[in-house]
Amino acid sequence: MKAAVLRQIGQLDIEDVDLDGPRRDEVRIRVLASGLCHSDYHFIAGDFPVPLPAVLGHEVAGEIIAVGENVGGFAIGDRVVTCLSAYCGQCRECQTGHNHRCEDKPGAPDRPAGSRITKGGEAIRQLGNLGGFAEEMVIHHRAVTKISPEVPPSSAALLGCAVITGVGSVLNSAKVPPGSTVAVIGCGGVGLNAIQGARIAGASRIIAVDKNAAKLSAAIAFGATDTVLGGPDTAGEIAELTRGGVDFAFEVVGSEATARLAMDATRQGGTTVLVGLGTPDLTVALPITTFAMTEKRVMGSLMGSAAYQLFLPQLVTYYQQGRLKLNELVSREIRLDQINEGYASMANGEVARSVIVF
Numbered sequence: 410m411k412a413a414v415l416r417q418i419g420q421l422d423i424e425d426v427d428l429d430g431p432r433r434d435e436v437r438i439r440v441l442a443s444g445l446c447h448s449d450y451h452f453i454a455g456d457f458p459v460p461l462p463a464v465l466g467h468e469v470a471g472e473i474i475a476v477g478e479n480v481g482g483f484a485i486g487d488r489v490v491t492c493l494s495a496y497c498g499q500c501r502e503c504q505t506g507h508n509h510r511c512e513d514k515p516g517a518p519d520r521p522a523g524s525r526i527t528k529g530g531e532a533i534r535q536l537g538n539l540g541g542f543a544e545e546m547v548i549h550h551r552a553v554t555k556i557s558p559e560v561p562p563s564s565a566a567l568l569g570c571a572v573i574t575g576v577g578s579v580l581n582s583a584k585v586p587p588g589s590t591v592a593v594i595g596c597g598g599v600g601l602n603a604i605q606g607a608r609i610a611g612a613s614r615i616i617a618v619d620k621n622a623a624k625l626s627a628a629i630a631f632g633a634t635d636t637v638l639g640g641p642d643t644a645g646e647i648a649e650l651t652r653g654g655v656d657f658a659f660e661v662v663g664s665e666a667t668a669r670l671a672m673d674a675t676r677q678g679g680t681t682v683l684v685g686l687g688t689p690d691l692t693v694a695l696p697i698t699t700f701a702m703t704e705k706r707v708m709g710s711l712m713g714s715a716a717y718q719l720f721l722p723q724l725v726t727y728y729q730q731g732r733l734k735l736n737e738l739v740s741r742e743i744r745l746d747q748i749n750e751g752y753a754s755m756a757n758g759e760v761a762r763s764v765i766v767f
């Protein structure tokens with residue numbers, strides 16, 4: 410099959426590779442659509458070192474084409490979405506409803522010995538145990554959920570990361586109550602979903618912040634009530650709009666400056682939710698006395714804190730009811746061999762999401 414392989418930082422090469430399996434507990438998927446998420450761009454750009462060579466891609470919609478031993482609940486032809494939050498079901502996190510934090514994630518084919526992708530005998534890792542920038546995938550069945558074939562593949566793919574992460578950060582991680590005031594800092598693929606999550610939650614005020622004006626018009630379409638172009642006094646502008654700051658500020662960029670802005674933009678008792686990923690060593694100074702005296706909070710949010718087997722069907726229901734925009738997230742459909750150009754247009758801010766269609 411063809412796959413986009415990361416061998417050296419900065420560029421993906423389209424190569425012919427071999428794919429083995431499915432073995433026990435695994436399914437084989439024909440990839441129909443695969444989204445270009447910013448997190449993978451961190452690996453391509455070398456912000457996060459990962460063992461190479463590797464096939465990236467974790468935002469995938471596809472069709473089951475083979476089912477391994479010991480796998481129940483999937484049949485050939487089923488439409489599925491992949492998820493990074495594979496879970497064991499047995500550990501303390503899984504047993505307490507935090508499957509996304511599973512301590513014993515099953516099936517780890519991103520280990521070289523476990524990879525199902527090879528070329529001339531050399532193992533090529535499947536990043537995140539997935540490897541969706543390829544025509545087919547062999548992955549653990551608990552990294553997959555069935556979805557309605559009514560959802561177009563390029564829209565369905567985005568459910569697997571951008572949508573679950575953004576909407577879930579609001580509904581599951583922060584549990585934003587109706588009437589809250591919310592700021593979303595960074596209106597890319599994930600941020601737009603935090604915005605529509607806040608709309609679904611019934612937030613009274615949703616302030617979209619981005620340094621790119623074009624992203625702010627998209628933010629309005631996804632439910633923002635106000636927009637602020639990122640500048641030197643963004644926190645002050647948010648404070649003015651909300652009489653002292655928002656109840657919840659979502660940081661969906663992954664930088665020190667925007668994390669600081671999120672903390673400054675919250676009112677007393679307000680919560681900063683860190684969604685964006687920066688480099689592993691990224692920090693922000695916490696003003697201890699201010700936080701103590703104002704009872705502000707800061708929390709992290711991983712994959713929308715979602716038990717995805719329950720949450721993805723819930724999101725599809727919202728989509729079918731017209732409450733969740735998916736098709737509008739797809740700025741461009743591209744071919745696998747256009748992946749480097751696709752990432753370049755993300756890096757220069759032209760698109761919300763490009764999706765590879767096969």
Ligand code: APR
Nearest residue numbers: 447448595596597598599619620621639661662663685686
């Ligand atoms: N101030 C305001 N907005 C900013 C700033 C800034 N200093 N820097 C970047 N942005 C905006 C960009 O203009 C863009 O609209 O943040 C947005 C980022 O969007 P995408 O590149 O589409 O990234 P996305 O896929 O949404 O991911 C965002 O979440 O999961 C993580 O790793 C991912 O760190 C990334 C973040």
Ligand code: ZN
Nearest residue numbers: 446448570571
């Ligand atoms: Zn992602």
Ligand code: ZN
Nearest residue numbers: 497500503511
């Ligand atoms: Zn577990």
